[in-house]
Amino acid sequence: MTKIITIGREFGSGGRTIGKAVAEKLGIPCYDYELLLKIAEESGLSEQFIQERAENSSVSSVVARGLSGLGKHSYTSTEDYLWKIQKKVITDIAAKESCVIIGRCADWLLSDKADCLRVFIYADVKKRAERIVNVYGERKESPEKRIKDKDKHRSTFYYLHTDMEWGNVHNYHICLDSGELGIERCTDIIASLY
């Protein structure tokens, strides 16, 4: 039976870095960008389109859905199609091999799977702002604005597809403040729970 670790994370919290370090420590693969490639392959859609849509829902698409009167489980057809592919890719991977999966509602998609550790990584805005400037560089927008926008898109996407609140403790087995505990300690704790 495969064992999976899913990592939900706030933008700039270092959740991806932690996920990769956990996978390396445990000698299992980590799916992040690799997931996107698999979704692209399976769907025929471009990587860029998926990067924009596979985890981020624009507020306008939510409003459009609301106005359409189609209800919460109806989407514009491309989003619906993409969600189905994403679901298939993630459940297929989880059935095939033990691994770490970053983001993309994997915690919710695999919530019925017994051997799945669901993790959420967060940190305060000040520490995340410092981190994204270090990791991704300066942009025209302030790091605080970039964080707010990215988190808003992630939480909207999560709510749209799962009806659950992104970052609510009850969706995860363990939630760690990477800003206070540090990347290394978070990695050690998660690996020790595997």
Add this chain to the structure above:
Amino acid sequence: MTKIITIGREFGSGGRTIGKAVAEKLGIPCYDYELLLKIAEESGLSEQFIQERAENSSVSSVVARGLSGLGKHSYTSTEDYLWKIQKKVITDIAAKESCVIIGRCADWLLSDKADCLRVFIYADVKKRAERIVNVYGERKESPEKRIKDKDKHRSTFYYLHTDMEWGNVHNYHICLDSGELGIERCTDIIASLY
């Protein structure tokens, strides 16, 4: 310098048991009922009154506050008095000795203290319902109703005094699902972070 661990916890999650086990493991005191005794001694109020009010705010008292037009930082005088005493007792203890403190908004009261690990323990309702029947026995009300009422009082009290959402990850350094991880593993993780 003293080192403190605060444990916020959902009713029936075993947070108190975990806190006591952590304290025992680290050889430091755990303040739970002992805090109540200190508050009683300092305030002159009865233990029973404090037990009812020092962590639980009745919804009626919140409504009364709202109707009074006194705003969020004005309370009925006894509640205000009790809160001041609770604050003094907790900050005094934290300054004097390293320890574990259970509940009572200690995380928020000590949020400025550098050496304070803020923990939140939770679990799903089903597992908590089983636990409270095992630990506290059957009551006329269903365990689910008891959980709902107790958590509502704790979150109302927390919000009333801190303006923050009880159980929101950003108020804590680590949040653990005791139902999934188990009491022992939660204890080990917290003790390892001390």
